[in-house]
Amino acid sequence: MKELKGACIIGQSGGPTSVINASALGVIQTALKHDCITQVLAAEHGIRGVLDDRLFDFGQEDPAEVELLRNTPSSAIGSIRYKLKPSEEDETDYIRILEVFKKHNVRYFFYNGGNDSMDTCNKISKYMQKVGYECRVMGIPKTIDNDLVVTDHCPGYPSAAKYIGTSVAEIVRDTKVYDKGPIVLLEIMGRHAGWLAAAASLARVSGEGPALIYLPEVPFDMDKFLKDVTDLWNRQKYVVAAFSEGIRDKDGKFISEYGSDLAQHTDAFGHSQLGGLASTLSQFCNNYNGIKTRPIEYSLLQRCAAHCASQTDIDEAYLAGKTAVEAAVSGTTDRMVSLKCTRDGGYKCEMELIGLTEVANAEKTIPRDWINEDGNNVGDKYIEYALPLIQGTPDIPTENGMPRYPHLKYVLAK
Amino acid sequence: MKELKGACIIGQSGGPTSVINASALGVIQTALKHDCITQVLAAEHGIRGVLDDRLFDFGQEDPAEVELLRNTPSSAIGSIRYKLKPSEEDETDYIRILEVFKKHNVRYFFYNGGNDSMDTCNKISKYMQKVGYECRVMGIPKTIDNDLVVTDHCPGYPSAAKYIGTSVAEIVRDTKVYDKGPIVLLEIMGRHAGWLAAAASLARVSGEGPALIYLPEVPFDMDKFLKDVTDLWNRQKYVVAAFSEGIRDKDGKFISEYGSDLAQHTDAFGHSQLGGLASTLSQFCNNYNGIKTRPIEYSLLQRCAAHCASQTDIDEAYLAGKTAVEAAVSGTTDRMVSLKCTRDGGYKCEMELIGLTEVANAEKTIPRDWINEDGNNVGDKYIEYALPLIQGTPDIPTENGMPRYPHLKYVLAK
Numbered sequence: 001m002k003e004l005k006g007a008c009i010i011g012q013s014g015g016p017t018s019v020i021n022a023s024a025l026g027v028i029q030t031a032l033k034h035d036c037i038t039q040v041l042a043a044e045h046g047i048r049g050v051l052d053d054r055l056f057d058f059g060q061e062d063p064a065e066v067e068l069l070r071n072t073p074s075s076a077i078g079s080i081r082y083k084l085k086p087s088e089e090d091e092t093d094y095i096r097i098l099e100v101f102k103k104h105n106v107r108y109f110f111y112n113g114g115n116d117s118m119d120t121c122n123k124i125s126k127y128m129q130k131v132g133y134e135c136r137v138m139g140i141p142k143t144i145d146n147d148l149v150v151t152d153h154c155p156g157y158p159s160a161a162k163y164i165g166t167s168v169a170e171i172v173r174d175t176k177v178y179d180k181g182p183i184v185l186l187e188i189m190g191r192h193a194g195w196l197a198a199a200a201s202l203a204r205v206s207g208e209g210p211a212l213i214y215l216p217e218v219p220f221d222m223d224k225f226l227k228d229v230t231d232l233w234n235r236q237k238y239v240v241a242a243f244s245e246g247i248r249d250k251d252g253k254f255i256s257e258y259g260s261d262l263a264q265h266t267d268a269f270g271h272s273q274l275g276g277l278a279s280t281l282s283q284f285c286n287n288y289n290g291i292k293t294r295p296i297e298y299s300l301l302q303r304c305a306a307h308c309a310s311q312t313d314i315d316e317a318y319l320a321g322k323t324a325v326e327a328a329v330s331g332t333t334d335r336m337v338s339l340k341c342t343r344d345g346g347y348k349c350e351m352e353l354i355g356l357t358e359v360a361n362a363e364k365t366i367p368r369d370w371i372n373e374d375g376n377n378v379g380d381k382y383i384e385y386a387l388p389l390i391q392g393t394p395d396i397p398t399e400n401g402m403p404r405y406p407h408l409k410y411v412l413a414k
Numbered sequence: 415m416k417e418l419k420g421a422c423i424i425g426q427s428g429g430p431t432s433v434i435n436a437s438a439l440g441v442i443q444t445a446l447k448h449d450c451i452t453q454v455l456a457a458e459h460g461i462r463g464v465l466d467d468r469l470f471d472f473g474q475e476d477p478a479e480v481e482l483l484r485n486t487p488s489s490a491i492g493s494i495r496y497k498l499k500p501s502e503e504d505e506t507d508y509i510r511i512l513e514v515f516k517k518h519n520v521r522y523f524f525y526n527g528g529n530d531s532m533d534t535c536n537k538i539s540k541y542m543q544k545v546g547y548e549c550r551v552m553g554i555p556k557t558i559d560n561d562l563v564v565t566d567h568c569p570g571y572p573s574a575a576k577y578i579g580t581s582v583a584e585i586v587r588d589t590k591v592y593d594k595g596p597i598v599l600l601e602i603m604g605r606h607a608g609w610l611a612a613a614a615s616l617a618r619v620s621g622e623g624p625a626l627i628y629l630p631e632v633p634f635d636m637d638k639f640l641k642d643v644t645d646l647w648n649r650q651k652y653v654v655a656a657f658s659e660g661i662r663d664k665d666g667k668f669i670s671e672y673g674s675d676l677a678q679h680t681d682a683f684g685h686s687q688l689g690g691l692a693s694t695l696s697q698f699c700n701n702y703n704g705i706k707t708r709p710i711e712y713s714l715l716q717r718c719a720a721h722c723a724s725q726t727d728i729d730e731a732y733l734a735g736k737t738a739v740e741a742a743v744s745g746t747t748d749r750m751v752s753l754k755c756t757r758d759g760g761y762k763c764e765m766e767l768i769g770l771t772e773v774a775n776a777e778k779t780i781p782r783d784w785i786n787e788d789g790n791n792v793g794d795k796y797i798e799y800a801l802p803l804i805q806g807t808p809d810i811p812t813e814n815g816m817p818r819y820p821h822l823k824y825v826l827a828k
Contacts, residue, residue, distance in 0.1 A: 012591075016587075016588055045591075045592065045593050048593060072587075073584050073587055073588070074584065074587035074588045074590070074591055075591040078590075078591055078592070078593070079591040079592060080592065080593070081592070162815065166721045166816060166817060167715055167719065167721070169816065169817060169819075170487050170488065170714075170715075170718040170719060170720060170721070170817075171714050171715070171718070173430075173486075173487055173488035173718060173819070174430055174487070174488045174714050174717055174718045175714070176488070176492075177426075177430045177459075177488055177489040177492055177493040178459065178492070178493060178494065178495070179459050179462060179492070184714065202816060203816075205813070205815070205816040206813075206816045206817050206818070206819055207819050279693070294713060294714060296711065296713045296714060296715065297710065297711070299708060300584075300585050300588050300589070300708060300710060301581055301584075301585070301710065301715065303588055304584040304585070304587060304588045305584060306584060307580050307581070307584070307721075307722050308722070310815070387814055387815065390815040390816070391814075391815045392815070393810075393812065396807075398807065399619070399620075400619050400801055400805075401576065401619075401724070401801065401804040401805045401806070402579060402580060402583065402616060402617075402619040402620045403580060403583060403620050404620070405583075405587070405620055405621050
């Protein structure tokens, strides 16, 4: 394979995570070491920054500041939800991307995101091949939703899971302090897959998890839930229950839509925007049993809680970025870095490369046999899966007792 | 002062915190060292455990497990919200308390709570004096609300403030990632005092705090807020705003009650139960400007987030418990431990003893000149006050990546 000389671009796409910047750091630090990579550029707001020619030159940043990205949550160069149309339908964006790539002699494109982002990667790569512009395109997985197929898990998920498990352990302890406690209803992200809500069960490792956990993988039965939660409260005088935002009834209707007047929107990818599940459930509970409820929506708190990140997650996220660069420099293109893990005889995680098309537009859900028969909690198989991923407490740089985030110059490449 | 020999009781009252168990540990470990204290008892659910004669003998616990209380959030022996009637009105509870005290020869009573709890302490002490039963009564301050008078701050507040500041710093970063972000509305606890919502401003130390912070100390003007938040979003395309749950308009009406159909309850102390402020504000915002909002209620998450505790807080909470025991053993009674702090020339905190009646049923609010003129943010005086309190990252005992909480036997005293 002949050496390919040119600039690289790193872009961040989709919802941010606690470790998406650790992957960017893996790309940046590795790329800066390779002579064939002439410039390390970061696209502001993902593909939007390419279209707008807003590319930051990370060679001009202070390396000590850049290093702080390792523990800095959320997308430091900005993210985007933007779906490229197929080039056969509309070539406009592709022509512009090619123009910007040529202007900066971009020969390496690294894109960090979920399955929609891998679709973007794939489309760009295919277009560049079609027009004969040599550019190596690599996807780096990221999503707190953990719903990418093939890969054992997605960087970002372990830290979100650790925060959810830890804070649920705290909430369970808080809920038990009075002789009569409330029914706590925890709304956790997860549209079609229950990975994040399942993480509430990690609280069991600290003593006690939610007695009830509902995932989108199993149809939700409101009548049965109301009976179960009331029976449980009558027995123990408090209940903590966790729910994926995307739980649906047997007819496929979102439970969050049971509250008739809740508005429904769709986002740029055509997905329904969910919300208000916890308060909807709270109203149903109150009408049924009159017991005090505490609806709590984790919302943005669960996405970037880097103060409770997993060191394993940080290390793997970094390694995924590093692997993408090394593979591309060695001649690989059109691949996503995937995590191959074994748990028997101790946890091991290796980076492997898979085809972009293997992950684009597919979703991985929780196996049915990881969920109990009643469909209202997860079993030990999930805990065995997740526990190795949340190991390690990072030593987070602080200043004045608060997290020290990098001061970046964001110098635009000319 | 003659030596007083007998058992001691530690009780926890009111809302739990991240460090209330650190204070209990300070009491327990110190009391176990004093020969005049014959038994160290912990009352289940505070004064309720005394009335029900449910007292756990901490002399029978494994000291290594008890030590874990230092980093264990929420009330490990259970809490209560129970207001004793004046003994002149109804002596029933007092007669029962005296009976249980006599049964176990209780001569030391340590009560850890907020201002309602100091009132309980005071009433019990006065009654015991009236009937001639010698018992030394000491209050230990605790409340995330930070609204006790005299004391510089309350143990529990610094850790809640640190978690709020840290997670708001993360939320601000999350909100900025897209080219157009939402209006994030953060509902933070605080009925009459804005201490917890003010802590959102600590995010500034990490780079950027909420552009708008509203406290109950200043009347809230809905029209001005809607104009301000819309102008701000138009300028920067995202807004993070923080609110005390108890903000009221110039007529004293709670903003959370603006949503006409929101139910209103009162708790056992006769305070209004608030809730739903963030979603009420979200509806007003949406109607006014149509911009996407993210209402987030911190709810229970802010109260026991020991995973983000302040080591300073833990140390002070422990010392407050230790000081209460040492003072009582030396003959002091009817006092609350109060924190006297200086910040000039470096932060110093000393424990002093004040009269219980000095703090009972009074509330400390944020000085008006710590809030900006517009009444929609806090200034540097608050940061200077709070910053020393959030210093230090505890080394939290973990097992399998999750917090390791104590396994206690809870052996009832006979």
